[in-house]
Amino acid sequence: MSDGDLNKFIKRNRSSSERLLDKSLQQLASMMAAMVAIVLISIFFVVFTGALDSIGRYGLKFLVISEWNPVIDEYGAFTAIYGTVVTSLASIVIALPLGVGTAILLTEDILPKTIREIIGLLVELLAAIPSVVLGLWAIFVMEPFLRPFLILLNKNFGWVPFLSTEPIGPGMAPAILILTIMILPIITAISRDSLNQVPHKLREAAYGIGATRWTSIFNILLPAAISGITGGVLLALGRALGETMAVTMIIGNSLNFNWSLLAPGNTISAMLANQFGEADSSQVSSLMYAAFVLMLITLFVNILAQWLVKRLSLKY
């Protein structure tokens, strides 16, 4: 054999340039990963330092005072916090049965597979419609259509504090409905995925001992998929809490507090969208404080979602 042939079998050491390339890719990738942490921490830092002035001035009182008055420089975010929490929770309450019901229809064999796939695709396309377009539709189509029903509601149930004002157009009720439309795709998609992951054996066993379809859904499938569904609901809640555009366009952006869902209200994100661009220094600080509160709420909800999914997931 010639020398050249033998060289093929000699152990090759990596050249230094190759090793440098290897090392630098690793370092680069690690740095890119660190960017996530840097961005996240700096978001917290920037919003917190921006809010410091207002935190020092109002403390926790900020959360319970409902007066927001740039003219006399007094700020309290209760109106916005109330609006944020109430609109999000109400939309979850409406969207949960609708979304899970649709997810069940999509995972059961009631309909042929192609039809189910088309429905699934349509629900996902609903998620692709930007919120500003939903807001536009809400202003010009949904709200005028809805108003007679809301007026009827007020006339008949006006003694309930939540329905005590006459609807005048934009308000919390239309905002709740538009939020429901926005979070339905999330709840449906995640519930469908977690129902699909339930092993087929469980369903077969339920049918085997004589359970009807819905008995097995309520007693076997939904409990088995509960971790995913809960996670999905909390993710949807996080989205609803932070949703800005559609809500800003339809909620009325009122700075006066009112218990009624039919009255114009406000949310933290709507307040930011409306006032941040033209705010002066102490108002910016108060808005940053409100943003910080919003961030803490959504952070809490998201961490709870991740924890619950881990905690509740059943092992088969």
Place this chain on the structure above:
Amino acid sequence: MENRAALKYKPSRRNLKYNNLLKRNFFNRSLTILSYIFSIIVLLPLFCIIFYVFVKGFGQLNFSLLTQLPEPPGDDLSNAGGIGNAIIGTFIVTSIATIISVPIGVGGGIYLAEYSTGGIYSRFIRFGTNVLSGVPSIIAGVFVYGIIVSTKIFFGATFSALAGGIALSILMLPTVIKTTDEGLKLVSDDLRRGALSVGASKFTTITRITLPTAINPIATGILLAIARAAGETAPLIFTALFSFYWSDNPETILEPIATLSVLIYNFALEPYEAQNQLAWSASFILVMILLMLNIVARVLSNTKNDFNSINKDTNKK
């Protein structure tokens, strides 16, 4: 023996028949009908929105609308101009966001999938990615306002296309990281071992073997992230602001820029009919662009990559 025992028991035909009136069957059927109704309620808004966007937006659409500048509200009550600069603006701002977030996101995803060993650092990064994807989009706007717009860090520019692009890139980043991470995890370890065993370095393995194999899910994720960013409004209203002029030279990335979504927001709240109409037309264009991106992403995620199909076959054997 057995036969006789069987004969003794007279099967009643009634028991085996499906009885409509039985409580459990009634319950079962009504719940099935209820789930149909729920699904229709879920789909109704989608059809309604698409219908209105199509009717109100497509009706007024013409070529000059796509090439003209918008008129400032109130100047001319019958004509609101066009959305030409907003279409270009959306394209510019989304491109800036993509250029920033894709390298960082793919790099971070490569780190998580290829290098990390499940230690505290990688767990923290995964946790951070989830948290970042839950941060409300308006907060990204507040953040960019705080570090870029109010500090005038880029050559004294305040509201600018660049600031808007950076705000959108924060929203895209978690999606790109997650899909890269998950796409790379789907690549069979056999391919990695095979590459390493023939003497390929880690660098070669990643750039020549694993990344090309996972290119479909990664591209899908990037497209979906772009689609989401292009429709976002909240982070742009006080970073990119709005403009009634063309952004036709490179310096304009340091100036306020018009985007479709902000145009819809601003003009929907104007009291003038013509401006509202323009918002509908812009919605039509925006929804069409986003639906197209989503469909392309879906097709991409459904097309099988050669490497993956080979893997599945060998795994089956």
